[in-house]
Amino acid sequence: MVKRTVLFILIFSFLAVLPLFMPRFYVYLISIILLTGLLATSLNLAIGYCGIYQFHHAIFYGLGAYGSTLMITKTNVSPFIAFIVGPIVALLFSLLIGLICLRLTKLYFGMLQISLGSLIWAIVYRWYSFTGGDDGIHGIPVPEVFANIKGSYYFTLIIVSISIFILYRIVNSPFGKTIQGIRDNPIRTVSIGVNIDVHKLVVLMIAGFFGGVSGMLFVVVDNAVFPDMMFWTHSLEILIMTLLGGMYTFWGPFIGAVIIVSLRTYLGSVTQYWPMILGIILIFVIIFLPQGIYGLIEDFIKGNAHNARS
Amino acid sequence: MNSSSILTQLIVGLSRTMILFIVSSGMSLILGVLRIPNVAHGSFYMIGAFLSYTITSFLGEGSYSFWLGITLAPIIVGLIGFFLERGFFSYLYEREHLMLLLLTFGFASILGDLVKLTWGAEYRTMNTPAFLQGSADFFGLPIPNYNLFLLLIGPVIAIILWFIFNKTKFGKIARAAAVDKEMVSAVGINVNLIFSLTFVFGCLLAGLGGALIAPIVNISLGMDHSLIMEVFLIVIIGGLGNIWGALLGSLIFGITQSFGILIWPQFGIIFPYLAVVIVLLIRPRGLLSSTW
Numbered sequence: 113m114v115k116r117t118v119l120f121i122l123i124f125s126f127l128a129v130l131p132l133f134m135p136r137f138y139v140y141l142i143s144i145i146l147l148t149g150l151l152a153t154s155l156n157l158a159i160g161y162c163g164i165y166q167f168h169h170a171i172f173y174g175l176g177a178y179g180s181t182l183m184i185t186k187t188n189v190s191p192f193i194a195f196i197v198g199p200i201v202a203l204l205f206s207l208l209i210g211l212i213c214l215r216l217t218k219l220y221f222g223m224l225q226i227s228l229g230s231l232i233w234a235i236v237y238r239w240y241s242f243t244g245g246d247d248g249i250h251g252i253p254v255p256e257v258f259a260n261i262k263g264s265y266y267f268t269l270i271i272v273s274i275s276i277f278i279l280y281r282i283v284n285s286p287f288g289k290t291i292q293g294i295r296d297n298p299i300r301t302v303s304i305g306v307n308i309d310v311h312k313l314v315v316l317m318i319a320g321f322f323g324g325v326s327g328m329l330f331v332v333v334d335n336a337v338f339p340d341m342m343f344w345t346h347s348l349e350i351l352i353m354t355l356l357g358g359m360y361t362f363w364g365p366f367i368g369a370v371i372i373v374s375l376r377t378y379l380g381s382v383t384q385y386w387p388m389i390l391g392i393i394l395i396f397v398i399i400f401l402p403q404g405i406y407g408l409i410e411d412f413i414k415g416n417a418h419n420a421r422s
Numbered sequence: 423m424n425s426s427s428i429l430t431q432l433i434v435g436l437s438r439t440m441i442l443f444i445v446s447s448g449m450s451l452i453l454g455v456l457r458i459p460n461v462a463h464g465s466f467y468m469i470g471a472f473l474s475y476t477i478t479s480f481l482g483e484g485s486y487s488f489w490l491g492i493t494l495a496p497i498i499v500g501l502i503g504f505f506l507e508r509g510f511f512s513y514l515y516e517r518e519h520l521m522l523l524l525l526t527f528g529f530a531s532i533l534g535d536l537v538k539l540t541w542g543a544e545y546r547t548m549n550t551p552a553f554l555q556g557s558a559d560f561f562g563l564p565i566p567n568y569n570l571f572l573l574l575i576g577p578v579i580a581i582i583l584w585f586i587f588n589k590t591k592f593g594k595i596a597r598a599a600a601v602d603k604e605m606v607s608a609v610g611i612n613v614n615l616i617f618s619l620t621f622v623f624g625c626l627l628a629g630l631g632g633a634l635i636a637p638i639v640n641i642s643l644g645m646d647h648s649l650i651m652e653v654f655l656i657v658i659i660g661g662l663g664n665i666w667g668a669l670l671g672s673l674i675f676g677i678t679q680s681f682g683i684l685i686w687p688q689f690g691i692i693f694p695y696l697a698v699v700i701v702l703l704i705r706p707r708g709l710l711s712s713t714w
Contacts, residue, residue, distance in 0.1 A: 395529070
């Protein structure tokens, strides 16, 4: 545990000094990686730890972003309050969508969520006077501090670190163990007196909230929102990150996000066939590496430790 | 809004319904029998449209080129489906749905980019065949002949599907395999072959849908993404694996789509999704009984 804490302090301080000698573009890229990592980690709480088929997670990302943006552009409140409102909008919608969808399980749950999400997407996509329609909103007036990319980078780093810490504590709390019980054996979990639906709803709300936090950070970093953020293909992309990194591990989705976002940025600049490469990676991972990259590393370390002991 | 515009939208909605039905019945078959939520189904539809364009423009004018287009394109799509099923999917039937969904999404991405490599990024248009050009007089309203043709071909496909799955041996075995795969294989039937044929048949229907819609839309990249979600939702609200459910779902989708645009042009696209949400709230497992 001490070793792990030291490791995280090292990573955090490394990330904290990084912008001092890095070009602007890389600082921007790392900010995007950090917030996408938070997005994938929050999805993993629902799909990996609780086994809920959260197929349309991007909707909460988009709601967090649009919630913050609309508060800034349509009202006169302080942008910092708007940054809190965005995630709360995502939280409320995840409560609403959760209440509707939780009557169903597995594939049916996912499909109902996708149709509700598509409904929200279609409204955002068409409501030109309010949400900017398919163009989205660009050049959002964020506070002076974030005009410099370093300012938004440090803000993102701090918020993501706090959020990841909270998620980590949730996963390792009794609540976290209970939701894993719901995933592995719902009938048994019910019979020892756990209210499954309430637990699932809370999980969905936490996941939605942190998805919204991630969307809000996107507004801070990129100063723009657009409806593609909440299109269903984006949801599948987040799912792919989670799967690639390792669905049943805590750090896996973050690693998946690092890999996918870096690859997309690099390969997207040299080839227009990024989707094909993503498809090939995905098929490879599903067939040969179902436990994900972090799962593989974990197996390897555990295997070594086991060998050393015996 | 007068009676003539209502009638026009009705015809437009119904011809859209027929296309949706042809594609979603294929999806429903694959989902019902093989239990694969096949995201690549939309790509087969897109490939069908592009192939039909290529075949028709290669053969030039004349009605035979159109007929060859809508027969050859689905067959080629079926062949692609055959190789994918034998090469990949047949090893992965036992995986959970989430994995299969993502796997087929991977194939959809690859197929989408292969289409881009083959046909380029710009969109294509093709003419309706000469014998289906013009329009018929329908209570004083001009209705395009091609829409009437679609209204005719949809029920024909439905009857053919009904015949295959209720009257032929293959169809009966496929329905049995959908319910209990082990039992069917225990009585000495080659289930893998049945699965493979069903998959090919589903792909064929997707290709046919694409080939049929090709003359009346812009054939473009991205038509797979816009369609696949609609088809998924149709199959879900109709009842998984139920072909009549696919018809009913397509009807709901097509009609709400066309009348939504008539009633409230700006938000026309939200009506089908709203209809899906309402249906799923009332009947969470779909309107008709599912094979699952």
